[in-house]
Amino acid sequence: MARLAGVSTATVSRVLSEPGKVRQKTHDLVMEAVRRSGYIPNSTAQKLRTRRTMNVLVVAPRLTNPVFAEILRGVDDELTQSGYGIIIGNLDNRREREARYVDLALSRQVDGVLLLTGYIPEKGARDMRESGLPIVAMCAAIDDDKIPNVVVQDREATRQAVEYLAGLGHRRFGYISGTPTSIIEHERFRGFREGIAAAGFGEDDFVRWEGYFVFSTGVSAAESFLAMKDRPTGIFAACDESAIGFIKRVREARVRVPQDVSVIGFDGIEFSDYTEPALTTFRQPLHELGRAGADVLLKLIQNGMTPDDWNIRLPLTLLERGTTGPVLHKDYKSLRRSSL
Amino acid sequence: MARLAGVSTATVSRVLSEPGKVRQKTHDLVMEAVRRSGYIPNSTAQKLRTRRTMNVLVVAPRLTNPVFAEILRGVDDELTQSGYGIIIGNLDNRREREARYVDLALSRQVDGVLLLTGYIPEKGARDMRESGLPIVAMCAAIDDDKIPNVVVQDREATRQAVEYLAGLGHRRFGYISGTPTSIIEHERFRGFREGIAAAGFGEDDFVRWEGYFVFSTGVSAAESFLAMKDRPTGIFAACDESAIGFIKRVREARVRVPQDVSVIGFDGIEFSDYTEPALTTFRQPLHELGRAGADVLLKLIQNGMTPDDWNIRLPLTLLERGTTGPVLHKDYKSLRRSSL
DNA sequence: TTGAAAGCGCTAACAT
DNA sequence: ATGTTAGCGCTTTCAA
Numbered sequence: 001m002a003r004l005a006g007v008s009t010a011t012v013s014r015v016l017s018e019p020g021k022v023r024q025k026t027h028d029l030v031m032e033a034v035r036r037s038g039y040i041p042n043s044t045a046q047k048l049r050t051r052r053t054m055n056v057l058v059v060a061p062r063l064t065n066p067v068f069a070e071i072l073r074g075v076d077d078e079l080t081q082s083g084y085g086i087i088i089g090n091l092d093n094r095r096e097r098e099a100r101y102v103d104l105a106l107s108r109q110v111d112g113v114l115l116l117t118g119y120i121p122e123k124g125a126r127d128m129r130e131s132g133l134p135i136v137a138m139c140a141a142i143d144d145d146k147i148p149n150v151v152v153q154d155r156e157a158t159r160q161a162v163e164y165l166a167g168l169g170h171r172r173f174g175y176i177s178g179t180p181t182s183i184i185e186h187e188r189f190r191g192f193r194e195g196i197a198a199a200g201f202g203e204d205d206f207v208r209w210e211g212y213f214v215f216s217t218g219v220s221a222a223e224s225f226l227a228m229k230d231r232p233t234g235i236f237a238a239c240d241e242s243a244i245g246f247i248k249r250v251r252e253a254r255v256r257v258p259q260d261v262s263v264i265g266f267d268g269i270e271f272s273d274y275t276e277p278a279l280t281t282f283r284q285p286l287h288e289l290g291r292a293g294a295d296v297l298l299k300l301i302q303n304g305m306t307p308d309d310w311n312i313r314l315p316l317t318l319l320e321r322g323t324t325g326p327v328l329h330k331d332y333k334s335l336r337r338s339s340l
Numbered sequence: 341m342a343r344l345a346g347v348s349t350a351t352v353s354r355v356l357s358e359p360g361k362v363r364q365k366t367h368d369l370v371m372e373a374v375r376r377s378g379y380i381p382n383s384t385a386q387k388l389r390t391r392r393t394m395n396v397l398v399v400a401p402r403l404t405n406p407v408f409a410e411i412l413r414g415v416d417d418e419l420t421q422s423g424y425g426i427i428i429g430n431l432d433n434r435r436e437r438e439a440r441y442v443d444l445a446l447s448r449q450v451d452g453v454l455l456l457t458g459y460i461p462e463k464g465a466r467d468m469r470e471s472g473l474p475i476v477a478m479c480a481a482i483d484d485d486k487i488p489n490v491v492v493q494d495r496e497a498t499r500q501a502v503e504y505l506a507g508l509g510h511r512r513f514g515y516i517s518g519t520p521t522s523i524i525e526h527e528r529f530r531g532f533r534e535g536i537a538a539a540g541f542g543e544d545d546f547v548r549w550e551g552y553f554v555f556s557t558g559v560s561a562a563e564s565f566l567a568m569k570d571r572p573t574g575i576f577a578a579c580d581e582s583a584i585g586f587i588k589r590v591r592e593a594r595v596r597v598p599q600d601v602s603v604i605g606f607d608g609i610e611f612s613d614y615t616e617p618a619l620t621t622f623r624q625p626l627h628e629l630g631r632a633g634a635d636v637l638l639k640l641i642q643n644g645m646t647p648d649d650w651n652i653r654l655p656l657t658l659l660e661r662g663t664t665g666p667v668l669h670k671d672y673k674s675l676r677r678s679s680l
Numbered sequence: 681t682t683g684a685a686a687g688c689g690c691t692a693a694c695a696t
Numbered sequence: 697a698t699g700t701t702a703g704c705g706c707t708t709t710c711a712a
């Protein structure tokens with residue numbers, strides 16, 4: 001290459017990576033040659049030599065889920081700023097896909113890993129930790145004191161949701177679950193039961209509809225709801241999608257929201273602003289979460305930070321909108337009158 | 341490494357990449373050592389030596405857009421199957437970000453590029469073609485006979501949408517645009533005008549509301565619509581999001597859909613199944629599109645295919661649902677009566 | 681301040 | 697069928 005245009009390969013390398021260590025004149029000479037030849041260093045050779053790939057692996061359960069997509073945006077912003085690239089490991093909800101990404105880590109194609117999965121990916125008997133790479137867990141706490149957790153306060157927010165419903169006068173509740181094996185679901189359900197207890201209710205005062213983090217789960221839950229004689233009036237859905245599916249189905253059956261049933265979602269996806277009425281929900285600080293996670297990972301890669309402030313837990317925001325309201329039930333006439 | 345456990349590095353390499361060329365016994369010997377030492381080849385060294393990265397760059401305008409996310413799923417399925425990884429170039433709607441990905445291509449960090457942008461990314465005076473890498477354009481045709489196009493039939497579907505509305509008796513139309521600089525928007529608007537003409541109408545028979553591919557564009561269009569004295573009754577939105585925003589806003593103003601105004605969207609995102617009523621729209625074969633594009637790119641990388649069947653144009657499916665219906669306007673009483 | 685030379689870990693050509 | 701060796705393109709001592 002431009003080595004023909006003057007100097008040694010070492011000097012070119014210096015000009016490009018440590019411009020201070022070279023004489024101005026040589027610098028200009030080299031830059032001119034670079035410009036003319038259109039030279040761009042081969043990054044693979046750089047990686048091999050320096051043993052840094054400048055890439056980070058992000059493993060996510062499903063990319064079409066707007067929650068993960070939005071987190072990824074935050075991650076991308078932070079990483080791009082520091083010159084890192086993203087290799088994306090999309091499991092598409094199929095755990096068998098994770099083996100591939102374990103190999104990726106083991107073969108050192110990345111400098112660090114961001115996990116949106118809630119667990120450590122495995123391949124046979126080996127797991128991703130063996131790579132020795134820095135790993136940061138997001139979206140759900142991983143119980144390993146070598147792995148920082150950057151998460152949202154799922155449990156607290158869910159508890160608060162129940163208390164909010166209880167405060168509106170509701171006394172029979174419904175819980176529409178997310179994917180049962182997911183840690184996130186586990187946390188949210190735990191928060192839900194805490195809220196039930198805190199509001200002075202017991203295990204008999206709610207029904208739980210099992211499902212996944214998808215629209216159709218809300219529809220199934222609604223079918224079951226509609227078939228009940230003594231329906232709950234305060235419904236919490238573990239994600240906005242199922243809240244939306246639920247509402248659509250019950251309204252088709254002429255059940256009014258929020259007059260007959262209040263529904264509160266979780267996530268605060270953009271879509272929740274555009275339902276009729278707009279969905280009451282907790283908004284996750286997804287973009288911020290993404291940035292925070294990437295930031296911790298970068299620190300880990302660059303200087304090996306210590307376990308202080310490792311565990312970040314971001315708060316959520318309650319969006320009080322149209323799908324929740326006071327109970328309009330015979331037992332609550334008095335309460336209703338006084339609260340209006 | 342396991343070289344200590346028996347043979348030469350070359351043999352290990354052969355066992356791992358061309359198992360046929362080695363004796364069964366040596367093979368087993370090596371594999372055993374590999375297993376025991378947990379050896380995984382350094383992929384960077386492989387890349388440098390073989391000059392293949394086994395990675396593909398996918399450049400997308402915005403990842404939180406469900407259309408791109410879904411295409412990416414298809415791309416991922418196809419690429420993963422062939423052992424290729426994805427490096428994701430998310431522009432997040434900011435063109436200045438594309439320079440980074442031009443560098444990525446120029447520095448040969450990938451074997452090929454998939455463009456969901458509708459144009460060739462540039463950096464200063466250079467563009468991505470200079471990398472000499474195979475490039476496939478998706479989502480919008482790029483006019484370069486070295487670049488295959490794998491797209492959907494935007495124009496035809498939009499024309500068909502207008503004809504569908506006209507068939508329902510509508511005679512004043514509205515067009516809610518996408519991002520004006522986008523080629524996709526251009527194609528759709530072109531199809532729209534073709535449809536207008538084909539149905540026997542002219543440039544005065546429709547209004548065009550400018551915007552972007554987002555929910556809020558539909559809301560703005562609705563504001564403008566509500567302020568009109570002689571409102572159109574047949575609305576086409578260049579994406580589902582703006583159709584949904586439009587419908588929400590006009591319904592708030594007690595305009596009935598589809599009795600007072602029919603709305604047809606474009607894309608067929610999952611959300612469109614859950615609006616009330618469900619949105620009439622054209623569904624894009626996004627997953628299939630992703631696979632098809634990746635497939636063409638892989639062929640290009642592997643054997644340099646010839647320009648036959650380069651240009652794939654997938655059809656869309658009209659989903660006739662609740663937001664469109666026959667005109668219920670004084671001028672159309674007769675038509676209405678006869679068609680019911 | 682610059683150049684010469686070694687070597688990152690692998691694969692492929694050649695030799696055995 | 698296997699080993700030896702050169703070298704992918706760069707960065708980084710070490711020497712000049």
